[in-house]
Amino acid sequence: MVATHAERPHALLSASAAHRWLACPPSARLCEQFPDTTSEYAAEGTLAHELAELKLRKALKLGNLNAREFNKRRKEIESHPLYSAEMDTYTDSYVDYVLGIVHSYRVPPYVTVEKQIDYSAYAPEGFGTGDCIVIGGETLHIIDLKYGKGVRVSGEGNPQMRLYALGALQEYGFLYPITEIHTAIVQPRLESISEETISVDELLAWGESIKPIAEMAYRGEGEFNAGEHCRFCRAKSVCRARSEQYLALEAFGQAKPPLITDSEVGEILRRAKALAEWVTDLEEYALQQCLAGNQIPGWKAVEGRGSRQYVDLDAAFKALIDAGIDEAVLYERKPLTVAQLEKVLGKAQYRQLLEEPGLVRKEPGKPTLVPESDKRPAITAKITAQEAFGGDER
Numbered sequence: 138m139v140a141t142h143a144e145r146p147h148a149l150l151s152a153s154a155a156h157r158w159l160a161c162p163p164s165a166r167l168c169e170q171f172p173d174t175t176s177e178y179a180a181e182g183t184l185a186h187e188l189a190e191l192k193l194r195k196a197l198k199l200g201n202l203n204a205r206e207f208n209k210r211r212k213e214i215e216s217h218p219l220y221s222a223e224m225d226t227y228t229d230s231y232v233d234y235v236l237g238i239v240h241s242y243r244v245p246p247y248v249t250v251e252k253q254i255d256y257s258a259y260a261p262e263g264f265g266t267g268d269c270i271v272i273g274g275e276t277l278h279i280i281d282l283k284y285g286k287g288v289r290v291s292g293e294g295n296p297q298m299r300l301y302a303l304g305a306l307q308e309y310g311f312l313y314p315i316t317e318i319h320t321a322i323v324q325p326r327l328e329s330i331s332e333e334t335i336s337v338d339e340l341l342a343w344g345e346s347i348k349p350i351a352e353m354a355y356r357g358e359g360e361f362n363a364g365e366h367c368r369f370c371r372a373k374s375v376c377r378a379r380s381e382q383y384l385a386l387e388a389f390g391q392a393k394p395p396l397i398t399d400s401e402v403g404e405i406l407r408r409a410k411a412l413a414e415w416v417t418d419l420e421e422y423a424l425q426q427c428l429a430g431n432q433i434p435g436w437k438a439v440e441g442r443g444s445r446q447y448v449d450l451d452a453a454f455k456a457l458i459d460a461g462i463d464e465a466v467l468y469e470r471k472p473l474t475v476a477q478l479e480k481v482l483g484k485a486q487y488r489q490l491l492e493e494p495g496l497v498r499k500e501p502g503k504p505t506l507v508p509e510s511d512k513r514p515a516i517t518a519k520i521t522a523q524e525a526f527g528g529d530e531r
């Protein structure tokens with residue numbers, strides 16, 4: 138029997154965690170001590186992958202998927218509590234992107250979905266599942282669906298995609314005249330598709346460059362190195378290297394001049410943001426420890442503020458109406474926000490009924506401080522000579 142998406146085993150040097158173990162090799166073994174807690178978001182992503190796979194198999198006539206089997210599996214997905222109409226729209230965007238690539242070839246390319254890829258020649262015991270592989274002409278395409286809506290992932294130099302490409306190249310390189318690698322990370326909920334195109338030689342050189350790091354990671358050796366990649370590390374709450382990075386903040390207390398410089402402000406803010414994330418991780422960890430009966434000196438778990446709930450909403454409201462309470466005071470009638478309406482109507486109908494007739498306007502948001510890496514253009518309150526005096530600025 139084929140393992141479902143949720144049941145698939147994970148390699149110690151998994152491709153999805155490669156950005157972490159490449160930056161901090163001993164983290165791979167350290168993570169083994171911690172349980173893999175699958176969040177609801179991950180479960181939702183798994184379901185979206187199952188739906189996307191089903192749609193691609195149907196559209197490309199892959200495998201023995203007849204109409205009856207398709208409808209049966211689709212019904213199962215639709216009856217899942219995490220399924221939503223939105224999921225259908227988002228997986229359609231991914232499917233459209235893949236079909237766009239497939240149909241760009243005059244001769245039908247080779248396509249496979251949910252393919253187990255072995256990249257152990259580069260990272261010991263490394264394997265993973267590629268969402269979609271297309272081989273057309275001299276190009277090997279690796280396409281990955283990411284259903285999360287939290288973090289935009291860049292395809293530039295992305296180690297997960299490159300490891301999959303290395304594995305696929307090893308498997309198909311003998312059969313197809315591949316000279317170019319194209320990878321794409323599709324994040325439909327963020328309306329983001331990030332791509333990279335490199336030559337086979339570049340890919341192979343990168344593969345050779347990471348081999349010694351992967352060996353070290355496999356043996357649990359190398360230097361701990363804290364950074365942005367800690368965010369997805371199972372050891373992140375109690376890792377000493379990470380804690381030392383934040384505790385180094387104290388060094389700013391010894392800055393000599395009475396006023397800190399603007400560059401120090403930038404650096405302190407950068408570290409403080411990461412520190413706030415770490416504190417949240419520590420709180421979660423400490424709460425779990427307290428609930429498990431372990432002592433975290435100075436802290437304890439208590440019951441949070443409760444809230445009153447109707448035992449039976451219908452029965453409660455009927456009792457109120459029977460007692461003569463006006464129904465109008467029992468309900469609040471509020472218009473949906475623009476964002477909520479777009480969700481209810483779907484993008485196309487929203488555009489047609491509200492945006493095109495000019496019934497929606499976009500108000501500028503409040504100025505917000507974000508890291509320089511943010512994609513939005515910078516704004517400034519400084520008025521230019523042109524804005525102040527009008528006319529041409531010469």
Ligand code: SF4
Pocket residue numbers: 157161163164167361362363364366367370371372373374376377378379
């Ligand atoms: S938390 Fe960061 S520094 Fe610590 S093991 Fe994980 S990746 Fe390495």
